[in-house]
Amino acid sequence: MTEPRNPGMSSVPQINPAHTESSSPAVEMDPVEYTLRKRLPRKLPKRRNDVYVNMKTDFRAQLARCQKLLEGGGHREICVHGLGLAINRAINIALQLQASSQGALQLAANTSTVELVDDLEPEDPDEAGEPMTRTRNNSAIHIKVFYPDPQ
Amino acid sequence: MFTGCGVVSGQNQHLTNNAVKSQPGLEVNKPIQFENGTNQGTNPVFQGQTYTNSVMHPEVFNSVSNLQKPAPLPVSPPAIKLGQDGFKKVCRTEEESPCPFPGLPSGVLEMRVKEGSKIRNLMGFAMARMQGEKAGSGGGADSAGLRQVVFTGSGRAVTKTITCAEIMKRKVGCLHQLTKLRYKVMKEVWESNQGGTSEMTVHRTVPSISILLSKDPLDPREPGYQPPEAFSALWEDREGAEPAAQTCKRPLGSLPHSGFSHPKKPCLGRGSFSASSSLTS
Numbered sequence: 112m113t114e115p116r117n118p119g120m121s122s123v124p125q126i127n128p129a130h131t132e133s134s135s136p137a138v139e140m141d142p143v144e145y146t147l148r149k150r151l152p153r154k155l156p157k158r159r160n161d162v163y164v165n166m167k168t169d170f171r172a173q174l175a176r177c178q179k180l181l182e183g184g185g186h187r188e189i190c191v192h193g194l195g196l197a198i199n200r201a202i203n204i205a206l207q208l209q210a211s212s213q214g215a216l217q218l219a220a221n222t223s224t225v226e227l228v229d230d231l232e233p234e235d236p237d238e239a240g241e242p243m244t245r246t247r248n249n250s251a252i253h254i255k256v257f258y259p260d261p262q
Numbered sequence: 263m264f265t266g267c268g269v270v271s272g273q274n275q276h277l278t279n280n281a282v283k284s285q286p287g288l289e290v291n292k293p294i295q296f297e298n299g300t301n302q303g304t305n306p307v308f309q310g311q312t313y314t315n316s317v318m319h320p321e322v323f324n325s326v327s328n329l330q331k332p333a334p335l336p337v338s339p340p341a342i343k344l345g346q347d348g349f350k351k352v353c354r355t356e357e358e359s360p361c362p363f364p365g366l367p368s369g370v371l372e373m374r375v376k377e378g379s380k381i382r383n384l385m386g387f388a389m390a391r392m393q394g395e396k397a398g399s400g401g402g403a404d405s406a407g408l409r410q411v412v413f414t415g416s417g418r419a420v421t422k423t424i425t426c427a428e429i430m431k432r433k434v435g436c437l438h439q440l441t442k443l444r445y446k447v448m449k450e451v452w453e454s455n456q457g458g459t460s461e462m463t464v465h466r467t468v469p470s471i472s473i474l475l476s477k478d479p480l481d482p483r484e485p486g487y488q489p490p491e492a493f494s495a496l497w498e499d500r501e502g503a504e505p506a507a508q509t510c511k512r513p514l515g516s517l518p519h520s521g522f523s524h525p526k527k528p529c530l531g532r533g534s535f536s537a538s539s540s541l542t543s
Contacts, residue, residue, distance in 0.1 A: 195421065198420060198421050198424060199417075199418070199421065199469065202420060202443055202469040202471065203469050206443060206445055206469055210445075217485050218443055218485065218486070219441075219485035219486045219487075220441040220442070220443050220486050221439075221441065221486070221488045222424045222427060222428060222439070222441060222473070222488070223428070224428045224432070250421055250424040250425045252424060254443070255485075
């Protein structure tokens, strides 16, 4: 997966601002950190063994792509990333890969926190509410699926 | 739906075939289509619970749980489509525990994160243990967490487990982390809505995660090891060049700004700067 944009992580869910300061503000999903995060996959796909899992694409398709990378692509290891709700799917894909390899593959999981920034803009331009930003933290997982080195 | 299935053994299909012959009817045809659709070459161990909105798919009828004979099976076909028809009534879920954390720790605090757990409560308890023990030089009089704590969760609670671990790492710095993934088999018992005689035991495999946080250094060669908060430095390094692959497995794989030790403001500043530069490039 070499798409520079939309690394394939689960889309940022809509948030519902509770405060009524800007009356019925439209939730504008333009997170600053999101752009930064998009830089990362541009580097990683250089090696082409990174797979970002999302909830939109069919599960089987993502699993098939991982398998193709491992078997056909000749990569000794791939890294499966998942953010938020896609963590479950990423774990499932990794475990499935391990199961279908009859135990030849090993998993190594790392977790991290990703900051997501939401920009809130008032829906009604006449309203005096100023655009606000809100920062959220989200969990992410990075699972390395690899053939262990023969030692 | 293919993704909605659990493990379907061969015997299962035979059983339902017999059921079909004995009881013709529309309802019974359902499992056939469903089973045929799912019974492909490999034996997938997907977790329907996670990916479809329907709650559960009782699909696996192990020979162990032979509570029902083929006769009640005609009742179960609608149940296969899920508990919404006919099996709504009672679902007592029991969990099979394969084995605890695949390793070493002897006297550690084990936090079991469930789907409905409140993070506030979990963290309050865990932090009290971890930070309380810190003063006590880890002398093991207390049976609780001393220097290590394990967060375990399965199914829908996996994300919450990871979040708890991340929060603890942020509050208690310099924790070594070891993450293990495996499947966990859960046993659920469903009863029929009409005619409470037929019971079904469903074995469902769900992905589960166990995160060990330790103040003591762990073995870096262990798969799933993550050193304490080296992310910010590594993130800067990898902007220039890929840091050498350490013995530990890709701590740099973490995404930017885990924000452990530095406040958010500089993160955002850097972020926006980099964003603008990336847009222009």
